[in-house]
Amino acid sequence: MLKNVLSLAIAISISFSAFAQTDWLLRSNTNGIKVYTGSITNSKFKAIKVECTFNASPAQITAVLLDVNTCTEWVYHTKSIKLLKQPAANELYYYSEVSLPWPASNRDFTAHLTATQNPETKVVTVNGPAVDGLVPVKEDIVRVTESTGKWVIAPVEGGRSKVEYTLHVNPAGALPAWLVNLFATEGPTKSFEGLRRQLQKPQFKNSTLAFIKN
Template sequence: MNKQLMIFSTVMLFSLFCKGQEDWKLKQSKEGIEIYTKPLENSHLKGIKVKCALPVTLSQLVTVIMDVNTAAEWVYSTKSSTLLKKVNAGELYYYSEVSLPWPISNRDFIAHLKVTQDPHTKVVTIDGPVVSNYLPEKKDIVRVRSSYGKWVLTPQKNNVKIEYTLETDPGGSLPAWLVNLFVAKGPHETFKNLKVQLSKAEYKNVTLAYIKE
Protein backbone atom coordinates (compact mmCIF):
# COMPACT_ATOMS: atom_id res chain seq x y z
CA MET A 1 0.00 0.00 0.00
CA ASN A 2 1.50 3.38 -1.01
CA LYS A 3 1.74 6.30 1.39
CA GLN A 4 -1.14 8.31 -0.09
CA LEU A 5 -3.48 5.33 0.06
CA MET A 6 -2.48 4.65 3.65
CA ILE A 7 -3.24 8.27 4.61
CA PHE A 8 -6.59 8.14 2.80
CA SER A 9 -7.56 4.89 4.51
CA THR A 10 -6.58 6.24 7.93
CA VAL A 11 -8.64 9.41 7.40
CA MET A 12 -11.66 7.39 6.27
CA LEU A 13 -11.46 5.05 9.27
CA PHE A 14 -11.08 7.99 11.63
CA SER A 15 -14.08 9.79 10.13
CA LEU A 16 -16.22 6.65 10.41
CA PHE A 17 -15.14 6.21 14.03
CA CYS A 18 -16.00 9.82 14.83
CA LYS A 19 -19.37 9.51 13.11
CA GLY A 20 -20.18 6.46 15.24
CA GLN A 21 -19.16 8.35 18.37
CA GLU A 22 -21.40 11.29 17.42
CA ASP A 23 -24.50 9.13 16.89
CA TRP A 24 -25.49 9.34 20.55
CA LYS A 25 -27.24 12.62 21.42
CA LEU A 26 -27.95 13.80 24.95
CA LYS A 27 -31.72 13.70 25.43
CA GLN A 28 -31.98 14.51 29.13
CA SER A 29 -29.72 15.15 32.10
CA LYS A 30 -31.44 15.26 35.48
CA GLU A 31 -30.73 14.09 39.03
CA GLY A 32 -27.35 12.68 38.00
CA ILE A 33 -28.89 10.51 35.27
CA GLU A 34 -27.91 11.19 31.66
CA ILE A 35 -30.04 9.74 28.87
CA TYR A 36 -28.76 9.56 25.30
CA THR A 37 -30.55 8.43 22.15
CA LYS A 38 -29.60 7.57 18.60
CA PRO A 39 -31.56 6.44 15.54
CA LEU A 40 -31.54 2.70 14.96
CA GLU A 41 -30.49 1.53 11.53
CA ASN A 42 -33.45 0.75 9.24
CA SER A 43 -35.94 1.76 11.94
CA HIS A 44 -37.96 4.76 13.12
CA LEU A 45 -37.13 3.79 16.71
CA LYS A 46 -34.27 5.04 18.85
CA GLY A 47 -31.56 3.29 20.82
CA ILE A 48 -31.13 4.36 24.45
CA LYS A 49 -27.99 4.84 26.52
CA VAL A 50 -28.12 5.75 30.22
CA LYS A 51 -25.14 6.95 32.23
CA CYS A 52 -24.85 7.57 35.95
CA ALA A 53 -22.58 6.84 38.91
CA LEU A 54 -23.77 5.37 42.21
CA PRO A 55 -21.94 5.01 45.56
CA VAL A 56 -22.33 1.23 45.70
CA THR A 57 -20.22 -1.86 45.05
CA LEU A 58 -20.08 -4.02 41.95
CA SER A 59 -21.58 -6.91 43.94
CA GLN A 60 -24.56 -4.79 44.98
CA LEU A 61 -25.33 -3.75 41.42
CA VAL A 62 -24.89 -7.22 39.96
CA THR A 63 -27.08 -8.72 42.68
CA VAL A 64 -29.93 -6.29 42.02
CA ILE A 65 -29.75 -6.70 38.24
CA MET A 66 -29.63 -10.50 38.46
CA ASP A 67 -32.42 -10.63 41.06
CA VAL A 68 -34.92 -10.75 38.20
CA ASN A 69 -37.90 -11.78 40.32
CA THR A 70 -37.86 -8.29 41.87
CA ALA A 71 -37.49 -6.33 38.62
CA ALA A 72 -41.11 -5.15 38.77
CA GLU A 73 -40.13 -3.18 41.89
CA TRP A 74 -37.80 -0.87 39.98
CA VAL A 75 -37.87 -1.37 36.18
CA TYR A 76 -40.32 1.07 34.63
CA SER A 77 -43.63 -0.35 33.41
CA THR A 78 -42.72 -3.96 34.28
CA LYS A 79 -45.88 -5.92 35.07
CA SER A 80 -44.12 -9.17 35.91
CA SER A 81 -40.65 -10.68 35.88
CA THR A 82 -39.91 -14.35 36.54
CA LEU A 83 -36.76 -16.44 36.63
CA LEU A 84 -37.00 -19.29 34.14
CA LYS A 85 -33.61 -20.96 34.42
CA LYS A 86 -30.49 -20.30 36.45
CA VAL A 87 -27.52 -21.68 34.51
CA ASN A 88 -25.04 -20.65 37.21
CA ALA A 89 -24.39 -17.75 39.59
CA GLY A 90 -23.73 -15.35 36.72
CA GLU A 91 -26.06 -16.60 33.98
CA LEU A 92 -29.83 -16.97 33.74
CA TYR A 93 -32.94 -16.75 31.58
CA TYR A 94 -36.03 -14.82 32.65
CA TYR A 95 -39.48 -13.86 31.38
CA SER A 96 -40.94 -10.37 31.67
CA GLU A 97 -44.19 -8.68 30.66
CA VAL A 98 -44.23 -4.93 30.00
CA SER A 99 -47.46 -3.08 30.79
CA LEU A 100 -48.63 -0.56 28.16
CA PRO A 101 -51.62 1.80 28.32
CA TRP A 102 -54.93 0.58 26.86
CA PRO A 103 -55.76 -0.08 24.04
CA ILE A 104 -52.15 -0.98 23.17
CA SER A 105 -51.22 -4.62 23.75
CA ASN A 106 -48.67 -5.43 26.41
CA ARG A 107 -45.27 -6.72 25.31
CA ASP A 108 -43.31 -9.64 26.70
CA PHE A 109 -39.81 -10.98 26.24
CA ILE A 110 -37.42 -13.69 27.38
CA ALA A 111 -33.91 -12.41 28.11
CA HIS A 112 -30.63 -14.25 28.59
CA LEU A 113 -28.44 -12.44 31.13
CA LYS A 114 -24.77 -13.30 31.41
CA VAL A 115 -22.20 -11.65 33.69
CA THR A 116 -18.51 -11.36 32.81
CA GLN A 117 -15.69 -9.44 34.47
CA ASP A 118 -12.38 -8.27 33.09
CA PRO A 119 -9.75 -9.66 35.49
CA HIS A 120 -7.47 -6.66 35.00
CA THR A 121 -9.79 -3.63 34.95
CA LYS A 122 -12.53 -5.31 37.07
CA VAL A 123 -15.10 -3.86 34.67
CA VAL A 124 -18.28 -5.96 34.78
CA THR A 125 -20.38 -6.50 31.66
CA ILE A 126 -23.89 -7.96 31.72
CA ASP A 127 -25.21 -8.89 28.29
CA GLY A 128 -28.95 -9.32 27.88
CA PRO A 129 -30.16 -10.37 24.41
CA VAL A 130 -33.69 -11.68 23.99
CA VAL A 131 -34.40 -15.32 23.14
CA SER A 132 -37.79 -14.94 21.50
CA ASN A 133 -38.63 -18.63 21.01
CA TYR A 134 -37.72 -19.82 24.50
CA LEU A 135 -41.44 -19.95 25.44
CA PRO A 136 -44.64 -20.10 23.37
CA GLU A 137 -46.31 -16.74 22.74
CA LYS A 138 -49.27 -15.71 24.89
CA LYS A 139 -52.63 -14.57 23.62
CA ASP A 140 -53.09 -10.78 23.34
CA ILE A 141 -49.44 -10.08 24.24
CA VAL A 142 -46.92 -9.05 21.57
CA ARG A 143 -43.63 -10.95 21.80
CA VAL A 144 -40.49 -8.79 21.50
CA ARG A 145 -38.29 -10.58 18.98
CA SER A 146 -35.46 -8.11 18.52
CA SER A 147 -33.81 -6.53 21.54
CA TYR A 148 -30.38 -6.28 23.11
CA GLY A 149 -29.52 -4.71 26.46
CA LYS A 150 -26.07 -4.31 27.96
CA TRP A 151 -24.75 -3.11 31.31
CA VAL A 152 -21.17 -1.94 31.69
CA LEU A 153 -20.19 -1.36 35.33
CA THR A 154 -16.87 0.38 35.90
CA PRO A 155 -15.49 0.58 39.45
CA GLN A 156 -14.15 3.96 40.51
CA LYS A 157 -12.67 5.25 43.77
CA ASN A 158 -15.92 5.97 45.60
CA ASN A 159 -18.61 4.69 43.26
CA VAL A 160 -19.46 2.58 40.24
CA LYS A 161 -19.96 4.20 36.86
CA ILE A 162 -22.93 2.65 35.06
CA GLU A 163 -23.49 2.65 31.31
CA TYR A 164 -26.62 0.89 30.12
CA THR A 165 -27.57 0.58 26.45
CA LEU A 166 -30.77 -0.80 24.97
CA GLU A 167 -31.65 -1.31 21.33
CA THR A 168 -35.07 -2.85 20.94
CA ASP A 169 -37.92 -3.23 18.50
CA PRO A 170 -41.12 -3.70 20.54
CA GLY A 171 -42.99 -5.02 17.51
CA GLY A 172 -46.39 -3.97 16.22
CA SER A 173 -47.42 -0.36 15.71
CA LEU A 174 -46.77 2.12 18.51
CA PRO A 175 -47.76 5.81 18.54
CA ALA A 176 -44.94 8.34 18.61
CA TRP A 177 -45.96 9.70 22.02
CA LEU A 178 -45.57 6.25 23.57
CA VAL A 179 -42.19 5.68 21.96
CA ASN A 180 -41.01 9.05 23.29
CA LEU A 181 -42.32 8.15 26.76
CA PHE A 182 -40.10 5.09 26.87
CA VAL A 183 -37.12 6.97 25.44
CA ALA A 184 -36.88 9.56 28.24
CA LYS A 185 -39.30 8.96 31.11
CA GLY A 186 -38.87 5.19 31.21
CA PRO A 187 -35.07 5.13 31.64
CA HIS A 188 -35.11 8.04 34.10
CA GLU A 189 -37.75 6.43 36.32
CA THR A 190 -35.95 3.09 36.14
CA PHE A 191 -32.64 4.50 37.33
CA LYS A 192 -34.31 6.58 40.05
CA ASN A 193 -35.95 3.38 41.25
CA LEU A 194 -32.64 1.52 40.99
CA LYS A 195 -31.13 3.91 43.54
CA VAL A 196 -33.98 3.12 45.93
CA GLN A 197 -33.71 -0.62 45.29
CA LEU A 198 -29.99 -0.60 46.08
CA SER A 199 -30.68 1.03 49.46
CA LYS A 200 -32.82 -1.90 50.66
CA ALA A 201 -31.44 -3.98 53.50
CA GLU A 202 -31.08 -7.20 51.50
CA TYR A 203 -28.57 -5.56 49.15
CA LYS A 204 -26.63 -3.46 51.67
CA ASN A 205 -23.69 -5.73 52.53
CA VAL A 206 -23.96 -8.33 49.78
CA THR A 207 -20.81 -9.88 48.28
CA LEU A 208 -20.48 -12.21 45.32
CA ALA A 209 -17.73 -14.82 45.09
CA TYR A 210 -17.39 -14.40 41.32
CA ILE A 211 -17.09 -10.58 41.43
CA LYS A 212 -13.82 -8.91 42.39
CA GLU A 213 -14.20 -5.44 43.89
Protein backbone atom coordinates in the same frame (compact mmCIF):
# COMPACT_ATOMS: atom_id res chain seq x y z
CA MET B 1 -33.47 -4.89 30.51
CA LEU B 2 -33.03 -5.23 32.19
CA LYS B 3 -33.73 -6.85 32.90
CA ASN B 4 -33.93 -4.53 31.43
CA VAL B 5 -34.64 -4.52 31.89
CA LEU B 6 -35.51 -1.57 31.61
CA SER B 7 -36.94 -4.24 29.23
CA LEU B 8 -36.98 -2.67 25.75
CA ALA B 9 -33.51 -3.07 24.01
CA ILE B 10 -31.46 -3.31 20.67
CA ALA B 11 -32.38 -5.30 17.57
CA ILE B 12 -30.57 -8.61 17.88
CA SER B 13 -29.13 -8.39 14.38
CA ILE B 14 -27.18 -5.25 15.30
CA SER B 15 -23.86 -5.72 17.06
CA PHE B 16 -22.92 -3.69 20.13
CA SER B 17 -20.21 -2.03 18.03
CA ALA B 18 -23.00 -0.05 16.38
CA PHE B 19 -23.53 1.80 19.66
CA ALA B 20 -19.92 2.97 19.67
CA GLN B 21 -20.52 4.62 16.28
CA THR B 22 -23.73 6.34 17.36
CA ASP B 23 -23.92 10.14 17.67
CA TRP B 24 -25.64 10.49 21.01
CA LEU B 25 -27.96 13.42 21.76
CA LEU B 26 -28.56 14.29 25.42
CA ARG B 27 -32.33 14.23 26.00
CA SER B 28 -32.56 14.62 29.78
CA ASN B 29 -30.39 15.03 32.87
CA THR B 30 -32.31 14.42 36.08
CA ASN B 31 -30.74 13.81 39.48
CA GLY B 32 -27.47 12.74 37.85
CA ILE B 33 -29.19 10.38 35.40
CA LYS B 34 -28.29 11.29 31.82
CA VAL B 35 -30.42 9.87 29.02
CA TYR B 36 -29.24 10.03 25.40
CA THR B 37 -30.84 8.91 22.15
CA GLY B 38 -29.16 8.06 18.87
CA SER B 39 -30.05 6.76 15.43
CA ILE B 40 -29.20 3.21 14.43
CA THR B 41 -28.67 2.16 10.82
CA ASN B 42 -31.65 0.30 9.31
CA SER B 43 -33.88 0.92 12.33
CA LYS B 44 -36.72 3.43 12.71
CA PHE B 45 -36.42 3.19 16.49
CA LYS B 46 -33.75 5.18 18.29
CA ALA B 47 -31.13 3.65 20.53
CA ILE B 48 -30.89 4.82 24.13
CA LYS B 49 -27.90 5.32 26.38
CA VAL B 50 -28.18 6.00 30.11
CA GLU B 51 -25.30 7.12 32.34
CA CYS B 52 -25.26 7.44 36.10
CA THR B 53 -22.87 7.06 39.05
CA PHE B 54 -24.14 5.09 42.04
CA ASN B 55 -22.91 4.88 45.61
CA ALA B 56 -22.54 1.13 45.26
CA SER B 57 -19.97 -1.43 44.15
CA PRO B 58 -20.17 -3.34 40.85
CA ALA B 59 -21.08 -6.45 42.86
CA GLN B 60 -24.03 -4.69 44.51
CA ILE B 61 -25.38 -3.43 41.19
CA THR B 62 -24.91 -6.79 39.50
CA ALA B 63 -26.67 -8.51 42.39
CA VAL B 64 -29.73 -6.31 41.79
CA LEU B 65 -29.69 -6.98 38.04
CA LEU B 66 -29.48 -10.75 38.52
CA ASP B 67 -32.22 -10.83 41.16
CA VAL B 68 -34.85 -10.70 38.43
CA ASN B 69 -37.73 -11.64 40.73
CA THR B 70 -37.49 -8.17 42.31
CA CYS B 71 -37.52 -6.27 39.00
CA THR B 72 -41.17 -5.28 39.42
CA GLU B 73 -40.00 -3.16 42.35
CA TRP B 74 -37.89 -0.83 40.21
CA VAL B 75 -37.97 -1.46 36.43
CA TYR B 76 -40.32 0.92 34.62
CA HIS B 77 -43.74 -0.57 33.75
CA THR B 78 -42.71 -4.16 34.49
CA LYS B 79 -45.98 -5.95 35.19
CA SER B 80 -44.55 -9.38 35.95
CA ILE B 81 -41.31 -11.29 35.78
CA LYS B 82 -40.32 -14.91 36.31
CA LEU B 83 -36.97 -16.64 36.57
CA LEU B 84 -37.00 -19.54 34.09
CA LYS B 85 -33.64 -21.18 34.77
CA GLN B 86 -30.20 -20.31 36.13
CA PRO B 87 -27.40 -22.46 34.68
CA ALA B 88 -24.72 -20.64 36.69
CA ALA B 89 -24.34 -17.96 39.34
CA ASN B 90 -23.60 -15.37 36.64
CA GLU B 91 -26.13 -16.58 34.04
CA LEU B 92 -29.92 -16.86 33.91
CA TYR B 93 -33.00 -16.85 31.69
CA TYR B 94 -36.18 -14.98 32.58
CA TYR B 95 -39.61 -14.04 31.23
CA SER B 96 -41.15 -10.58 31.65
CA GLU B 97 -44.34 -8.77 30.69
CA VAL B 98 -44.23 -5.00 30.18
CA SER B 99 -47.39 -3.02 30.91
CA LEU B 100 -48.26 -0.38 28.30
CA PRO B 101 -51.02 2.23 28.55
CA TRP B 102 -54.16 1.94 26.41
CA PRO B 103 -54.57 1.64 23.47
CA ALA B 104 -51.29 -0.26 23.12
CA SER B 105 -51.07 -3.97 23.91
CA ASN B 106 -48.68 -5.19 26.57
CA ARG B 107 -45.35 -6.58 25.41
CA ASP B 108 -43.52 -9.63 26.71
CA PHE B 109 -40.14 -11.23 26.12
CA THR B 110 -37.68 -13.80 27.39
CA ALA B 111 -34.08 -12.80 27.97
CA HIS B 112 -30.71 -14.38 28.65
CA LEU B 113 -28.57 -12.49 31.18
CA THR B 114 -24.85 -13.08 31.60
CA ALA B 115 -22.46 -11.14 33.83
CA THR B 116 -18.69 -11.12 33.30
CA GLN B 117 -15.81 -9.15 34.80
CA ASN B 118 -12.59 -7.98 33.20
CA PRO B 119 -9.91 -9.28 35.61
CA GLU B 120 -7.63 -6.30 34.96
CA THR B 121 -9.99 -3.30 34.92
CA LYS B 122 -12.60 -4.90 37.25
CA VAL B 123 -15.30 -3.59 34.89
CA VAL B 124 -18.43 -5.75 34.90
CA THR B 125 -20.48 -6.25 31.74
CA VAL B 126 -24.03 -7.61 31.85
CA ASN B 127 -25.53 -8.61 28.50
CA GLY B 128 -29.23 -9.35 28.10
CA PRO B 129 -30.35 -10.36 24.58
CA ALA B 130 -33.87 -11.57 23.97
CA VAL B 131 -34.20 -15.26 23.19
CA ASP B 132 -37.14 -17.07 21.66
CA GLY B 133 -38.84 -20.40 22.20
CA LEU B 134 -38.74 -20.64 25.99
CA VAL B 135 -42.30 -19.43 26.66
CA PRO B 136 -45.31 -19.88 24.34
CA VAL B 137 -46.73 -16.73 22.76
CA LYS B 138 -49.73 -15.46 24.74
CA GLU B 139 -53.00 -14.11 23.40
CA ASP B 140 -53.39 -10.30 23.47
CA ILE B 141 -49.70 -9.79 24.35
CA VAL B 142 -47.20 -8.79 21.65
CA ARG B 143 -43.99 -10.82 21.79
CA VAL B 144 -40.73 -8.87 21.46
CA THR B 145 -38.09 -11.08 19.85
CA GLU B 146 -35.54 -8.54 18.61
CA SER B 147 -33.88 -6.95 21.60
CA THR B 148 -30.62 -6.80 23.47
CA GLY B 149 -29.36 -4.61 26.30
CA LYS B 150 -25.93 -4.03 27.76
CA TRP B 151 -24.80 -2.75 31.17
CA VAL B 152 -21.19 -1.64 31.69
CA ILE B 153 -20.40 -1.14 35.39
CA ALA B 154 -17.04 0.46 36.16
CA PRO B 155 -15.67 0.92 39.69
CA VAL B 156 -14.65 4.48 40.61
CA GLU B 157 -13.18 6.07 43.72
CA GLY B 158 -14.96 5.88 47.04
CA GLY B 159 -16.62 2.53 46.50
CA ARG B 160 -18.87 3.96 43.79
CA SER B 161 -19.64 2.70 40.28
CA LYS B 162 -20.22 4.45 36.97
CA VAL B 163 -22.92 2.71 34.98
CA GLU B 164 -23.54 2.96 31.25
CA TYR B 165 -26.61 1.21 29.88
CA THR B 166 -27.26 0.99 26.13
CA LEU B 167 -30.44 -0.33 24.57
CA HIS B 168 -32.57 -0.32 21.45
CA VAL B 169 -35.68 -2.24 20.55
CA ASN B 170 -37.96 -3.39 17.85
CA PRO B 171 -41.11 -3.37 20.01
CA ALA B 172 -43.15 -5.17 17.33
CA GLY B 173 -46.67 -4.19 16.38
CA ALA B 174 -47.88 -0.60 16.03
CA LEU B 175 -47.07 1.94 18.72
CA PRO B 176 -47.87 5.69 18.72
CA ALA B 177 -44.87 8.02 18.63
CA TRP B 178 -45.73 9.59 22.01
CA LEU B 179 -45.53 6.19 23.69
CA VAL B 180 -42.21 5.32 22.06
CA ASN B 181 -40.82 8.68 23.19
CA LEU B 182 -42.13 8.11 26.72
CA PHE B 183 -40.23 4.86 27.03
CA ALA B 184 -37.17 6.45 25.45
CA THR B 185 -36.79 9.22 28.05
CA GLU B 186 -39.05 8.84 31.07
CA GLY B 187 -38.62 5.06 31.26
CA PRO B 188 -34.82 5.00 31.75
CA THR B 189 -34.94 7.87 34.26
CA LYS B 190 -37.63 6.20 36.36
CA SER B 191 -35.83 2.85 36.24
CA PHE B 192 -32.49 4.30 37.30
CA GLU B 193 -34.18 6.20 40.14
CA GLY B 194 -35.71 2.88 41.17
CA LEU B 195 -32.33 1.16 40.93
CA ARG B 196 -30.83 3.78 43.24
CA ARG B 197 -33.51 3.05 45.83
CA GLN B 198 -33.19 -0.70 45.35
CA LEU B 199 -29.47 -0.58 46.11
CA GLN B 200 -30.23 0.83 49.56
CA LYS B 201 -32.36 -2.14 50.59
CA PRO B 202 -30.78 -4.45 53.19
CA GLN B 203 -30.55 -7.48 50.89
CA PHE B 204 -28.41 -5.53 48.40
CA LYS B 205 -26.57 -2.93 50.47
CA ASN B 206 -23.67 -5.23 51.32
CA SER B 207 -23.95 -7.73 48.46
CA THR B 208 -20.93 -9.73 47.34
CA LEU B 209 -20.67 -12.16 44.42
CA ALA B 210 -18.06 -14.89 44.08
CA PHE B 211 -17.45 -14.13 40.39
CA ILE B 212 -16.85 -10.39 40.97
CA LYS B 213 -13.64 -9.17 42.60
CA ASN B 214 -13.18 -5.71 44.12
